[in-house]
Amino acid sequence: MKVMSGNEMRKAERLAEEQGIPMSVLMERAGTKTAETALDLIQKNKLKNICVLCGSGNNGGDGFVTAGILSSKDCNVSVILSGDKPKTELAKMNFERLPSNVKVLSYGLRKFECEKIISESDMIIDAIYGIGFRGGLDKQTLEIVSLCNSNVNAYKIAVDLPSGIICDSGEIPNGCFNADITVSFTALKPLHILYPSMDFCGEVITADVGIPKKIIDRCNCVMSTSDEFVEENPIVPRKISAHKGTNGTLLMMCGSYGMAGAAVLSGGAALRTGVGLVKAAVPKSIYPIVSQALTEAVFVPIDQTDDGKMSFDGYEKVISHSIESCDTVLIGCGLGVNENTVRIVSNVIKNSTKPVVLDADGINSVCMNIDVLRDSAASVVLTPHPGEMARLAGTDILSVQRDRYGTAKKFAEEYGVTLVLKGANTLIATPEGNVYVNRTGNNGMAKGGSGDVLAGMLGSFLAQGMSPKKAAVYAVYYHGFAGDKCAEKYSKRAMLPSDIVEELKYIF
Numbered sequence: 001m002k003v004m005s006g007n008e009m010r011k012a013e014r015l016a017e018e019q020g021i022p023m024s025v026l027m028e029r030a031g032t033k034t035a036e037t038a039l040d041l042i043q044k045n046k047l048k049n050i051c052v053l054c055g056s057g058n059n060g061g062d063g064f065v066t067a068g069i070l071s072s073k074d075c076n077v078s079v080i081l082s083g084d085k086p087k088t089e090l091a092k093m094n095f096e097r098l099p100s101n102v103k104v105l106s107y108g109l110r111k112f113e114c115e116k117i118i119s120e121s122d123m124i125i126d127a128i129y130g131i132g133f134r135g136g137l138d139k140q141t142l143e144i145v146s147l148c149n150s151n152v153n154a155y156k157i158a159v160d161l162p163s164g165i166i167c168d169s170g171e172i173p174n175g176c177f178n179a180d181i182t183v184s185f186t187a188l189k190p191l192h193i194l195y196p197s198m199d200f201c202g203e204v205i206t207a208d209v210g211i212p213k214k215i216i217d218r219c220n221c222v223m224s225t226s227d228e229f230v231e232e233n234p235i236v237p238r239k240i241s242a243h244k245g246t247n248g249t250l251l252m253m254c255g256s257y258g259m260a261g262a263a264v265l266s267g268g269a270a271l272r273t274g275v276g277l278v279k280a281a282v283p284k285s286i287y288p289i290v291s292q293a294l295t296e297a298v299f300v301p302i303d304q305t306d307d308g309k310m311s312f313d314g315y316e317k318v319i320s321h322s323i324e325s326c327d328t329v330l331i332g333c334g335l336g337v338n339e340n341t342v343r344i345v346s347n348v349i350k351n352s353t354k355p356v357v358l359d360a361d362g363i364n365s366v367c368m369n370i371d372v373l374r375d376s377a378a379s380v381v382l383t384p385h386p387g388e389m390a391r392l393a394g395t396d397i398l399s400v401q402r403d404r405y406g407t408a409k410k411f412a413e414e415y416g417v418t419l420v421l422k423g424a425n426t427l428i429a430t431p432e433g434n435v436y437v438n439r440t441g442n443n444g445m446a447k448g449g450s451g452d453v454l455a456g457m458l459g460s461f462l463a464q465g466m467s468p469k470k471a472a473v474y475a476v477y478y479h480g481f482a483g484d485k486c487a488e489k490y491s492k493r494a495m496l497p498s499d500i501v502e503e504l505k506y507i508f
Helices: 006-018 023-045 058-070 089-096 111-120 139-150 213-218 226-232 260-272 284-293 312-325 339-351 361-375 386-393 397-402 404-415 450-463 468-490 497-507
Strands: 049-054 076-081 103-106 123-127 155-159 181-185 203-207 223-225 249-253 277-283 298-302 328-331 356-358 380-382 418-421 427-429 435-437
Touching (some): 023 058, 023 089, 023 123, 023 181, 058 123, 223 226, 249 450, 260 497, 277 284, 328 450, 356 361, 386 404, 404 427, 427 468, 450 468, 450 497
Parallel strands (some): 328 356
Antiparallel strands (some): 418 427
């Protein structure tokens, strides 16, 4: 599925009109799809009082269609006009078609009555503003939105986007409708997956309103979704004659004293994702712990510094041959950061002819010498969380979160790397400037160790011969998919990163 800007969405609608699909039909279908979503909740929860907030533009027209349909389903439907009467021809047409049993009120003229309706509604549908919204909400609309948000008992549905959010940036200038469900038409929009707007969209449902795929394909997209990529680029089946050598070898340089679990999780995830062989290079102090947990791996115990991290001398003695004989290097999970690890990470990046995955302290070690990424002899994939991304980009976490898309895209292009910016709606950016957004996963995965699992999966896919882009998208997608399965089984609160590793065997 594409993520389309407001301008590209308008282009798609214009092309649809040119091919004989009038805007009136698209509006009818949009209102119908919204009504279908609302009716599902109404029937399941026996809701009665429905309030539809309508603006003066075409988004309000969608709302009028929705209200008309719901009024025939044994509901008490009220339409509240947030400002002036409808201004566009399509909105006027659907306003005039409203059945007589729909109560219509103007907030500016009947404020107290409107406040009562909003406070007593079982469901509130926001059709005030759409993708063309700019600037902040005016005083009256902000007042309406605040009243809606204060009704904590009502189900809240946004039509295309919650009013108050700017479509392409996800900015919220001065407040917005807080939706439980957002019905997006034809494609996702940037606000549905960007911070901070994603937190106000609730569950996002993408509804097909009948714009042909060939038209959508003619339009540019800001991002593509991981599920679409996975569907269009399936895993190549293994040959009957496959053996551990043809299934890839992953060299892991992970763990330190006190951080043995990171090596266990990443190694377990790599093995469960199908790599032929895992070689685990770990400090000698944690070798007994990790080797008991990863019985299928082979080990390269490394001399360590006094603080329990890999020593550079120990690395030089035994790793060079291991790098030559592997297919991918994963470095960083639980590695720790000191002068030795900084030298080790830099040496690996400069000298490895095999793809390198940098996670956690692998990333933190690079932050001190960022230009080493340009000296890499092979592909590099980085998996930062927002804090690590801020250090890489020389900024702060808030700035990263405000522009996750721009930050990831710029860094990947500038340093020629594949970048996985973790978090809700993880982004995968490629050196060519392509960006993919992942829609699997949940907040139950927000626990220490989840990133180690992802890194192990990514390294495994790379070692099996996938391109950096495909490996990154696949790892993120299936990591989140396994997390969703765990949430169903154990709950988001109780699930653990180790559960994700175990779930992989059922998924595959």
